[in-house]
Amino acid sequence: MADEIDFANDLMDVEVSRAISRMRQQTAQSSEGSKTCVECGDTIPDARKKLGFKLCVPCAEESERQKHLYAD
Numbered sequence: 683m684a685d686e687i688d689f690a691n692d693l694m695d696v697e698v699s700r701a702i703s704r705m706r707q708q709t710a711q712s713s714e715g716s717k718t719c720v721e722c723g724d725t726i727p728d729a730r731k732k733l734g735f736k737l738c739v740p741c742a743e744e745s746e747r748q749k750h751l752y753a754d
């Protein structure tokens with residue numbers, strides 16, 4: 683009887699840890715694209731990300747500079 687309960691617990695553990703690792707993978711994948719700069723891959727600060735920026739500060743400044751260059 684005790685063996686059966688242990689067996690059931692083991693099964694539960696396997697299922698739970700599988701579900702957790704699946705969730706972790708999905709979270710890592712879904713946040714990968716939005717959390718990092720599309721230009722250099724650096725992490726974008728949360729505050730910046732919420733404003734919808736896809737570039738980190740240095741890359742944004744660089745692209746602004748280039749826009750001005752082309753405008754002139």
Ligand SMILES: [Zn+2]
Pocket residue numbers: 719720721722723724737738739740741742
């Ligand atoms: Zn960047």
